[in-house]
Amino acid sequence: MTTAKISLTLNDRPVEADVEPRTHLADFLREDQLLTGTHVGCEQGVCGACTVMIDGRPSRSCITLAAACDSADIRTIESFDDDPLMARLRDAFSRHHGLQCGYCTPGMLATSYDIVRRVPDADNDRIRRELSGNLCRCTGYAGAVAAVADVLSQNPPAALLQPMPRTRQTARSATSPEAASSSSEPISASGQHTASVTQIPDAVADGVALSREVTIDASPESVWRILEDIPTLVTCIPGAQLGGMTGSRATGYVTVALGPIRSNFDGAADITTSPATKSGSAIGRGIDKLTRSALDGSLEFTLSEAAAPDKSTLKFDALYRLTGPLAQFGRPTVVAAIADKILSDMSDAISAKANGRDVDPVDTKPPALNGFAFAWIAIKGLFAGLWRRP
Numbered sequence: 324m325t326t327a328k329i330s331l332t333l334n335d336r337p338v339e340a341d342v343e344p345r346t347h348l349a350d351f352l353r354e355d356q357l358l359t360g361t362h363v364g365c366e367q368g369v370c371g372a373c374t375v376m377i378d379g380r381p382s383r384s385c386i387t388l389a390a391a392c393d394s395a396d397i398r399t400i401e402s403f404d405d406d407p408l409m410a411r412l413r414d415a416f417s418r419h420h421g422l423q424c425g426y427c428t429p430g431m432l433a434t435s436y437d438i439v440r441r442v443p444d445a446d447n448d449r450i451r452r453e454l455s456g457n458l459c460r461c462t463g464y465a466g467a468v469a470a471v472a473d474v475l476s477q478n479p480p481a482a483l484l485q486p487m488p489r490t491r492q493t494a495r496s497a498t499s500p501e502a503a504s505s506s507s508e509p510i511s512a513s514g515q516h517t518a519s520v521t522q523i524p525d526a527v528a529d530g531v532a533l534s535r536e537v538t539i540d541a542s543p544e545s546v547w548r549i550l551e552d553i554p555t556l557v558t559c560i561p562g563a564q565l566g567g568m569t570g571s572r573a574t575g576y577v578t579v580a581l582g583p584i585r586s587n588f589d590g591a592a593d594i595t596t597s598p599a600t601k602s603g604s605a606i607g608r609g610i611d612k613l614t615r616s617a618l619d620g621s622l623e624f625t626l627s628e629a630a631a632p633d634k635s636t637l638k639f640d641a642l643y644r645l646t647g648p649l650a651q652f653g654r655p656t657v658v659a660a661i662a663d664k665i666l667s668d669m670s671d672a673i674s675a676k677a678n679g680r681d682v683d684p685v686d687t688k689p690p691a692l693n694g695f696a697f698a699w700i701a702i703k704g705l706f707a708g709l710w711r712r713p
């Protein structure tokens with residue numbers, strides 16, 4: 324069988340290996356690298372036993388192809404032996420009886436480590452929600468929650484709470500000074516002037532970057548009329564419903580179907596537009612009550628004339644951060660595939676509206692990725708990895 328050569332950093336040491344396309348990361352770690360601290364339970368991404376750190380994020384190694392981890396920075400439970408924060412967590416899990424058989428414990432500790440660093444002010448309810456992607460057959464969870472709360476109550480020094488480096492994702496720290504001092508004064512979606520370009524909140528400052536460009540079959544002028552009319556624009560976004568507008572703030576929800584999981588992100592966004600530059604921004608937060616996951620995001624967009632007549636180019640730069648149980652399914656490649664689906668449907672709908680055609684409601688159904696779509700994403704990721712081979 325054809326194999327793929329991967330180079331990655333595993334527990335702070337460089338590793339090169341030839342892997343079969345179908346080998347998942349958990350098997351690679353256990354069978355190839357003999358790192359058996361990573362446990363395998365369901366092998367379907369549900370139980371969290373196989374959680375390891377990939378590029379600083381807790382991730383399910385049983386649904387991550389090893390071939391897709393080229394250039395990744397991976398930490399398994401074995402690499403935390405001398406880590407002072409993990410030492411506190413291990414000690415707290417023992418004292419609070421946060422484990423019995425210990426099968427779920429490596430995954431629980433990986434997730435707990437992320438919680439303590441990422442949400443240092445988490446209360447018990449938040450800790451439960453953050454841990455809800457890790458299943459345990461023995462403890463009833465109370466001990467694990469108490470252990471994390473105990474470590475947080477010790478006020479670990481700031482040096483131990485620094486977010487882990489995300490080596491493969493481009494992170495932007497703030498809105499560029501150029502944008503903030505732009506001479507074209509932004510106005511809100513409802514036509515009211517706003518004081519300044521809204522700053523990217525901390526929640527997404529170290530989020531995942533996503534940039535896209537789509538061509539729309541209509542002139543910039545007719546597309547812009549839709550972009551600045553938020554109620555009309557929302558009808559062009561598949562799965563989106565506008566609840567209401569107050570000033571520059573829009574409320575509503577977006578539904579996304581991810582295989583068997585259907586998420587309804589209920590939330591609000593602050594939207595500004597600048598007619599002078601045909602650009603704008605949106606910063607918002609949505610919560611999916613069913614999976615108790617949260618999506619924070621910021622988006623900047625610019626509309627310009629395309630090379631061909633009567634066509635426009637719409638460029639997006641987004642930063643997002645998905646937290647909670649869905650984050651462990653929502654790998655950046657999957658989120659990017661959903662974004663592509665939404666953008667493609669949205670540009671078709673905008674083009675139809677801009678040219679005076681009605682948008683068929685069927686075209687605005689929630690974007691869905693089924694099992695075949697997942698498989699396709701995995702295959703595309705694999706070939707992208709092969710393409711990057713020296």
Ligand code: FES
Nearest residue numbers: 364365366371385
């Ligand atoms: S083994 Fe259950 S999520 Fe990976």
Ligand code: FES
Nearest residue numbers: 423425459460461
């Ligand atoms: S301690 Fe046994 S499964 Fe969690």
